[in-house]
Amino acid sequence: MNVLAWAGSAIASGIRDVGRSAISVLEELGALTILSGRIFRSFIPPTLDGRETWRAFYKVGVKSYAIVVMTAMFTGAIMVIQAGQFVAKASATSFVGWAAGFAVLAEIGPVLIGLMFSGRVGANNTAELGTMVVTEQVDALRALAIEPMHYLVAPRVLAMVVMLFLLTALGDLFALLGGAITSELLLDVPMRVFIQQVVDANLVDEYLLGLVKGSVFGLSIAIVSCHFGLTVSGGAVGVGRAVNNAVVVAAIGIFVTDLAVGLTWNFL
């Protein structure tokens, strides 16, 4: 009896919790949509502050290129190892370049690079904007009649989209390099042969798809990280919480938009 009552109330509260989190997810989605609108409007007029824009590009680039190159090399290596087992069984080593190249360029490369970028650049952006909010630097901008969206947010969004596009373009090449090295060392497929296989596979489409994904991920990381930064409240603890949320939601955003871009690409 007691147990039943307890189970009943536990289920009820479970349903309530799910309901509550569904509502808060919808609220966040609503807020993200509104912020996206404001971000697009903040590019009008398109005269961004030169200094802030330069600083945003510099910071994003310097912070992330090393980690992106490293992630990419390992990604290529891992894909070759995985593909290697498969092609060895089917004794089709001539496919390793194609298989690894395909997976890396279209899917794994952009996603892993995006996740690393989010952990590095997105988290940093949330922390910086959040700190500016709690120390009233954002209010100080408003008090100086400088619009925070236009002055602070727009350059960061631009930098993240452009840089993740470029970093994906660059990272893909390093992933293939990592794959080539691994295939020479572990599969006895010489690097030149591996690269020839990739070239022959004609993966231009996959490369382009990866670049589109990179840009879309950049945009979603930018919007999410700015959103959580600008809505911080509650001092240093609030900043910590916001960074946490930003990284988790940006990761979800990457997977969701990955699916969406992939599906759309196939329909076109």
Next chain:
Amino acid sequence: MISFQNIVKAFGPHKVLDDVSLTVPKGQILFIIGTSGAGKSVLVKHLVGLIRPDAGRIYLDDVEVTSLSEMALYPVRKRCAMVFQHSTLFDSMTLLENVALPLRKHKGLSTKQAGVDAMRRLEQVGMAEESGQFPADIGDGLRKRVAIARALTLDPEYVIFDEPTTGLDPMAAESVDSLIRELSDRFQVTSIVVSHDLRSIFKVADRIAMLYQGKVLLDGSPADFRATTDPVVRQFIEGRPEGPMVFPRKS
């Protein structure tokens, strides 16, 4: 002229301002005093639209600030500058860049011209030597001086100073006091100064208003404050810990 009319503001259940009305004629200096947490900062932030009231209106000359959208507030903010209670200098910029920013953005100056003008303004507050340092590298009192220089870059008609001399040494406080007086005497600037500094209150103020429990307890000249028999006001200006005054609970 600045005019607050029947301002009410609550955060959740906590009513911070409860029907506050105050008027400051052109060129005057109004000091707002009151215990910590009395709502002084909240009140002055209303004037530039950083906080919206639950009820009441605020006029800056004949512009009703409280009815303006965020976008429409920007021209108002160029005329009405604000020095925040805590340092709000931008950490990513040097002191010089901080002061140059509004000049670059609103006066159409090139980075170089803005730098020259900003340097001149830093000299006025005795901070020229530190111009290349970052806000984190200097003390609170020095940051406050830079913040004042930055707020005055657009030659505002109105200035809000939120505790401008708190944390400053007596000499620096003195020079901030005379700066505020000079702005009023020479340039007809209208100022609201939030302060606990009894010395500067009685030296600089044209008028004083004391906020207490969400209301204006007394609004009058320094002479009125010296002569008042109100026990709460007396307790405050005499700085006695014991007395009838009820301190706001920390929210």
